[in-house]
Amino acid sequence: MLKTLSLFLVLMAVWLLLSGIYTPLITGFGVGSCLLSALIAYRMDVVDREGHPLHLGPRIITYWAWLFVEIFKANIDVAKCVLFPQKYLRPSIFTVTASQKSDLGRVIYANSITLTPGTVTVDLDGNQVMVHSMTEVSAEGIKSGDMDRRVTKVMEEA
Numbered sequence: 001m002l003k004t005l006s007l008f009l010v011l012m013a014v015w016l017l018l019s020g021i022y023t024p025l026i027t028g029f030g031v032g033s034c035l036l037s038a039l040i041a042y043r044m045d046v047v048d049r050e051g052h053p054l055h056l057g058p059r060i061i062t063y064w065a066w067l068f069v070e071i072f073k074a075n076i077d078v079a080k081c082v083l084f085p086q087k088y089l090r091p092s093i094f095t096v097t098a099s100q101k102s103d104l105g106r107v108i109y110a111n112s113i114t115l116t117p118g119t120v121t122v123d124l125d126g127n128q129v130m131v132h133s134m135t136e137v138s139a140e141g142i143k144s145g146d147m148d149r150r151v152t153k154v155m156e157e158a
Helices: 002-019 024-043 054-083 103-115 136-143 146-154
Strands: 092-097 119-125 128-133
Touching: 002 024, 002 054, 054 103, 054 136, 054 146, 092 136, 103 119, 103 128, 103 146, 119 136, 128 136, 136 146
Parallel strands: none
Antiparallel strands: 092 128, 119 128
């Protein structure tokens, strides 16, 4: 029940940030809809460690900061491909092994690859991740295992 309460509080915080209208009627509707959503999630038994991953805490914030920098660098790499395709465009498909033990960890890893411009997770089968890359630089960035290690660290699975 504690996770359901936590889910309600997170939903309320997001609703308050996004709403911008704080009249009693609208705020009452917001509280009601967040409460109803939290109760439905509780009844469906989807409020668990993976569905509401508050246990990641500040570690995920530092990971997002690192990922944002990587996304920025990858955007520059993709821009080079657009401007000079003969020189930089070298598409490839390869497979890497994800070291995360949980499904949530592997999904965060696969989504992080896809969020980085120039790379797309094509398939996630067990701990094998098939990746399509536009350039050799982006392929080497994934193959180096830095992102994999960082996600494993966020998940505290190392």
